[in-house]
Each structure stands twice: as C-alpha cells, then as structure tokens.
Amino acid sequence: MGLKKYLNGMLNMNPNLKLAIEASLRAGEVIMKVYDSAFDVELKDDKSPLTEADKKANDVINSYLINTDFPVISEENKQVAYQQRKEWSTCWVVDPVDGTKEFIKRNGEFTVNIALVTEGKPNLGVIYVPASKMLYAGNVSANLGFKAQLESHDTSIDDVFKLAQPLEPKNGNGNQIQVVGSRSHMSPETLDFIETIKNTGKQVEVVSKGSSLKFCLIAEGNADVYPRFAPTMEWDTAAGQAICNAVGVEVISKETNKPLLYNKENLLNPWFVVSKH
Secondary structure: OOHHHHHHHHHHHOHHHHHHHHHHHHHHHHHHHHHOOOOOEEEOOOOOEEEHHHHHHHHHHHHHHOOOOOOEEEOOOOOOOHHHHOOOOEEEEEEEEEOHHHHHHOOOOOEEEEEEEEOOEEEEEEEEEOOOOEEEEEEOOOOEEEEEEOOOOOOOHHHHHHHOEEOOOOOOOOOEEEEEOOOOOOOHHHHHHHHHHHOOOOEEEEEOOOOOHHHHHHHOOOOOEEEEOOOOEHHHHHHHHHHHHHOOEEEEEOOOOOEOOOOOOOOEOOOEEEEEO
C-alpha cells in the first residue's frame, strides 16, 4: 500500500492523532503572534523562563484535548498528585512551547509537543515547529512516522496528510557518525560517549538543534545518535519518543537499559540515548 493511501486510511482510523495535529497547528498560530510582537519574560519557581506564548498555547491545546477521555500532563498545567495519576492508564503529555529559551532568542528552534501515552509508553506523537511550519508525527502501533512542510498554520488535516513524507532514519553503517549535541557546551559524559565512538575507528560530526528537534534529526535521518546526559522532563521527550519509536528508533534509559517510561511518580527523566538499534 502506498504511503498516501495508508495515511488517508490512518486519518480515518485514528481521531486522536488528528486531534493532536489540529491542536498543535492552532497552538503554533498563537505562538507566532506572540513571537512576532514585543513580549515579557517571567521566571517560574524553578527559574525557567515563561512567556505569554507558553500560556496561550497551553490554553489552546487544553481546549482540544479536554474533548477526549484522557487527562493531560502539561508543563504549564498544575501537576496532579501521583496518587491520582497512577490510576491513569492513558494520558496526554504536552509541552506547549518546548525550547522557551530558543523562543526568547528568536532563533526558530522551538516546538509544540503533544503525545498520547498508554501504560507508560508513548503511542502517538506530534511535534510542530511553528517558525518553519514543519510538522512531524508518529503512530507507533502503525509503525508509521512522517513529516509535512506546511505553508500555513491553517492547513487542513486532509492537506497535512497529502503533504506527508515518510521519516527514514539512517542505518548507521557509514564511517562518519553524526552525534546530536551542543557545539559549545558539551558535558564531560557526552565527550566520553563521543570518544567511545571514535575508538571504534569512526569519525564523529556534532550536529546541534534546540528543543525536541533533536529527536526529529534522528527520525528523519539527519543524525545517528542523540545522547542526553542532562535533565529533561517527560513533556520534553514523550512526543519525540513516539515519533522515533514509530520508525524503529529507540529511546533507552541509561538507568534501566530499557525504553523511557511516562506518567512516573517523578516526572524527571533519567539520562538516555536515542538511536536505531
């Protein structure tokens, strides 16, 4: 079955993916209105930055997801106690603006992340890049991940699927390995990881991107491996993991040597490595 035909069939079968795409596009629209204006920056209790875009995007996304049967874990929502959350078999995990620091720098490398998680595992994911209007999506059970370059935030769902191109990760058999990392602030652990690769005789190129776009680099074949040896939260990674898993890329915890899990008591992720196994 051709990709387009398959996608059209999937659209009819998976209303949650459709809803997440629609929510991400509407959120992208309100984010860019703030981005193109003068905006204030607040600091949250943990000293991380917050803008009007985070709040407005969160309101828009919640207005879509409230129509489903599933509760929402969002960076900008008040967090529900684990005693209540542990009863959730399925929930949304959302970051309305992932990469607020990139947003403030106005470098375009910020995203909208929406994932649907069941029994701790991401099964649907959408990452939308409002500044470039690039959309990434993945359906793990269908083993299908795609990207679509849009012309407008108002693009219809039908047109999103018509524009879809399959995500194809690299096979990693070349002599040069592209590692996702910071060009200027490489942690000692990441440097050690790179040295381990070099010791196998491979050449290493460092590729850098902000926010959840790091996952997209791996899923679309523009990098081989993403070692993350620094703190992240579940909403930073759930959508990216779903998209990667949909195309055969794994996101493996350094603590358990198993895939990252979600809706944990502590929403902080362990260190992890993203690569095709």
